[in-house]
Amino acid sequence: MCMSHQDSIALKLSLIDSEKKRFPMAAIYSLYIINKSGGLIFYKDYGSAGRMDTNDSLRVASLWHSMHVISQQLSPTTGCSGIELLEADTFDLHCFQSLTGTKFFVVCEPGTQHMESLLKDIYELYTDYVLKNPFYEMEMPIRCELFDINLSQAVQKDRVAMLGR
Amino acid sequence: MFLRSSRPYSEKRQANKGSSKRKSRGENMIGVGKIKQYSNVLDKPLSKGKQEVSLSAFAFLFSELVQYNQTQVDNIAELERRLEDAGYAVGARVLELLCHRDKGNRRETRLLGILSFVHSTVWKVLFGKVADSLEKGTEHEDEYMISEKELLVNRFISIPKDMGTFNCGAFVAGIVRGVLDSAGFPAVVTAHFVPVEGQQRPRTTILIKFAEEVLTSFSLIVTLFL
């Protein structure tokens, strides 16, 4: 809504090595889910490019949470919902924030398409396999087998769609 | 594998007695399950059971039922028992409802009849489909199994590793026990995950172990082929 392609900041962060040539299928590098207080509740990386240890992923999550808030404050008009897309030379970061404040973001190969709809799908999977699970405690790290299974299927489907281009 | 059925039968009978006592007390307090044909609240005839709610509404309610019961127990066996009790109340009423609606108040009196009634009619009404299979136990004369690739109640539920073999299907086991018991076929009913070759997820088997008196009066059971 507020930072579209034209005005998004292309930060030259080298969070992820440009290893995409070696892994042409790995269009998605990683997925994060952050709770409303900025805590990382889910992290998954796909392929070996840019794999992060737990501390680093927690740090990235909390940094992104802050940047997202800052971007809302930077907006000259009110009602900004924060950064949706961040483009860098080695990756794109797509972020979706639900009205309840949970953020879902993927780090992917620059120019990867359909990430908004993938994030929407992941949000729905979250409402099914996380929120309807009686053993999941709100705001806590997600450890739900069915969420993992269905998430891999969704991501896999996306990759197949990519290959079909 | 069938952990609970290895407990002495008499002990289970005791547990069952306890729960039916609780049930009847509950019944005095609240008249859920009473079909109120003549009340001013429901002057309309008993519904045909075609009304629907979203699966999500049920899933959230069931999830909360499990969460509430978790706060009331000290261990997993206790949680299973409480979910089973909740299911029992549903089962008893389903039988009442279906007998009234579909069978003109006639009740099934044969063992195989009631089993197939549970496997097909009850399942269809509650879960929208007939159960995947109904089999006779191979090792024990008095055991039957209803299996389902994925129980509706388990659709969104992942069991944490530290809960071992716990299965929320205990609720469904309770429903089955409620139906059987109310129809005059007392049984011990338990839910178990059973791994399936080539499948990521185990299926659930509802194990039905009939009380002795049921079997002696139906000693001429022929093989089931369903």
Added chain:
Amino acid sequence: MAPVGPRSGDAIFANVERVNAELFTLTYGATVRQLLTDLEEVEEVNKQLDQMGYNIGIRLIDEFLAKSNVTRCVDFRETAEVIAKVGFKMFLGVTATVSNWDADGTCCSIILEDNPLVDFVELPDTCQGLYYCNILSGVIRGALEMVSMKTEVTWIRDVLRGDDAYELQVKLLKQVPEEYPYKDDE
């Protein structure tokens, strides 16, 4: 990305997976019965049902948002309409109406004629103080709290208590503005 408009309650309900309402009704009945046995006092049961509804509400809101494409409502009036027309329909398959607004638009009634929670139910004499459907008020309160609205939800009419409809009063207490996690006083 082209904005996707909100979907109607009917359209959503037609597309989601559904179950026989009787499974839902009887499971709810079993829940209430368990609470009556565990807690004994009707007043405590009312409280617990409300709490359970709240717990459901804080989870269910995300599904509501994900499936309905509803964006932030401009005011509380719109919020109430969306709950009645989309929320009740997509989960319970029934529609509700909104009425009895107060002058400043912060308090209204949501009226249900059809209520799948109560089929086959009548309250015995020992349970006259019971708000059998109290879970619903909790759900609304919990769901709205997750989108920054503090509300108070109370029963005005209850068919099980002899009224002609189910009427819930929803009162907006405080609309917490979108806040930043880093405030000076924290």
